[in-house]
Amino acid sequence: MEKIYGLLGRKLGHSWSAPIHHALGCGGYRLIELEPEELAPFLRREDIGGLNVTIPYKRDVMPLCQEIDEAALAIGSVNTIVRRADGKLYAYNTDAAGFCWMARRAGIDFAGKKAVILGSGGASLTARAMARKLGAREVAVISRSGPDNYDNLDRHADADIVVNTTPVGMYPNTGAAAVNLTRFPRCTGVLDVIYNPRRTALLLQAEELGIPCSDGLPMLVAQATAAEEHFYGKPIPDSENERILAMLRRDTQNIVLIGMPGCGKTTVGEALARLSGREAIDIDQRIVERTGRSIPDIFARDGEAAFRALEREETAAAGKLSGKILLTGGGVVKDQRNYAPLRQNGRIYQLQRDLTALATDGRPLSAGADLAEMYAQRAPLYARFRDAVIDNNGAVEDTAAAIWRDFLEHSGD
Incomplete structure (x- = not known):
């Protein structure tokens, strides 16, 4: 049988x-x-x-x-x-063993600490039992209607560790967080049992605050x-x-390409797709397909603000995907709200190309613009978004190979 x-x-x-x-x-x-x-x-x-x-x-x-x-x-x-x-x-x-390995791997030690567990379901039962087993001096369980709830979180502002066992922020409803970590000024560790996306809004905030953290995939x-x-x-x-x-x-994380208009994101993305066997998703092309109009036409008739709104929506949708190559427009970094969708499942590469070599045809903001001034304005934004810089002044295949090597080395970070 x-x-x-x-x-x-x-x-x-x-x-x-x-x-x-x-x-x-x-x-x-x-x-x-x-x-x-x-x-x-x-x-x-x-x-x-x-x-x-x-x-x-x-x-x-x-x-x-x-x-x-x-x-x-x-x-x-x-x-x-x-x-x-x-x-x-x-x-x-066996969730118990998984939880302990996740915490240990993230370097988060419960001994003598106060832990706040968000949620009261089955995963919460495991988290609170393991927090106690690992030596937590106090464990508080936060639920929507219990004595410890989201309306009286201030009584637990002294928490050292925050553990999310709720589905808030889980695919496909990404971008939400059950709590704001600034309400726990002593926090030194964040664990989220969600594993899709790779980085929930809670974990993105933990990263920004420099707090050691882990998603639920190790568990x-x-x-x-x-x-x-x-x-x-x-x-x-x-x-x-x-x-x-x-x-x-490696298989689930996205490769995200950002950079100045005309720096070669589409061409490099196509080469990278051939090298890796991954699908390349062009966000600008998705806007064209959705509207039935060209990017220059949208800019000319509706203005940049209307285009950026479309870009933000398509970036949010593409960022929920896994295991893809995401090709962005040159100005995607102008809206800080695009960072979380791109980062949640992705490693972000800025392509660097000499300004004199940038293509400007069909690019509404580049044609006739002072590219040096544009780059000076955007350079800090690219730096804020990127995980790595890749030079694209040589052969396209060499650029794609450099990205793929870096990704294979760092996709587990």
């Missing part, structure tokens, strides 16, 4: 669990979407091998399992189920390897966590 392995949940379109388990050798691992009334009948199946469990069933499955690990009982939720040879369903919580990977150990009864070295995390970072 072929055994069933997979992730059990209600809506799983966002999940990255399957590629993780495939990389660990569980080739038949799949996503299993069930409505609540289907849960009990499914778990009676004799061909279940191993399952992971996610929202909203981490507590609902507990009465349906015959043996529950003591640690999972103490936490109050499970995320891993295995049917053993005796026919019983055994339940575990997802580490809990998966712990689950596989239960599935097959074999230990898996910690090195597998780093290998798979690096693979996922």
Whole structure:
């Protein structure tokens, strides 16, 4: 009898669990979407091998399992189920191991610290239990309607660590944050269990404030390897966590090109697409396709403000994608609101080209302009957005290769 392995949940379109388990050798691992009334009948199946469990069933499955690990009982939720040879369903919580690895990898130490846990669901149960296990002196759980809520956060302004276990900011509703970190002036660590996008609004603010932080992908990977150990009864070295995390970072992070109009973003992007096998998304072209009009026509008839509004909308949509090459317009950096969508899933490269070599045809703001003055105005903006500068005064293929080498080296940062 072929055994069933997979992730059990209600809506799983966002999940990255399957590629993780495939990389660990569980080739038949799949996503299993069930409505609540289907849960009990499914778990009676004799061909279940191993399952992971996610929202909203981490507590609902507990009465349906015959043996529950003591640690999972103490936490109050499970995320891993295995049917053993005796026919019983055994339940575990491997999120606990994942949470600890995420915190340790980010250099965030709970010992003697006060932790604020945002949210009160299944992930929150794990976070608060592990915060205590790791030595937190105090753990406060913030919910929408509990005694500690978002209206009285000031009573916890002395928090050292903030952990988000809510779905606020998760794909596709990116850009929102459950709290403003400036309300915690002593904060020295931020963890967000969300892994898509790579950097939620909460983590982008943590980066800006210089606070050590981590998204939830390390937790997802580490809990998966712990689950596989239960599935097959074999230990898996910690090195597998780093290998798979690096693979996922590489495959899901975007490459974003910014730079002066005419510096070669489209040409380099096309070469980079050939080199990497990735799809190149031209944001200006998306505006043209959406409006049925050329960029010069939009500028001439509607003005720059109207174009920038369209650019902002298309940048926000493109920034939600994963594993793409995003080609931006030269002025995308003029609106600070474009930074978060580009950064949330991307590594941003500024292409640098001699001003005398910049193409100006079909570029409304470049034609007839003083390019030196334009660059002087925009240089600080490019510096604010970029992760790296790449020279594009040589062969296009050389520029594309330089970007790809850098990306492979730093995509796991």
